[in-house]
Amino acid sequence: MCLICGWIYDEGTGDPDHGIAPGTMWRxxxxxxxxxxxxxxxxDFEMVQI
Structure with a gap:
């Protein structure tokens, strides 16, 4: 989770709009x-349990 704005990176979804494929692990x-x-x-991110 972004500590600045609260956005959560979901490894299952990735960030396809920025070239990060679904399934891409945080590491x-x-x-x-x-x-x-x-x-x-x-x-600026902190790992959170969803």
Missing amino acids: DLPVNWACPECGARKE
């Missing part, structure tokens, strides 16, 4: 990937 996201809602970096 496999590129280092330069950013939150599609606010542009926050990966280090």
Whole structure:
């Protein structure tokens, strides 16, 4: 979950609008990937249980 805006990355959905295929694990996201809602970096995310 993004600590800036609250957007949640769902590994099952991915981020296809930004080239991240469904099923892409969090650990496999590129280092330069950013939150599609606010542009926050990966280090601005916190793992949450859904």
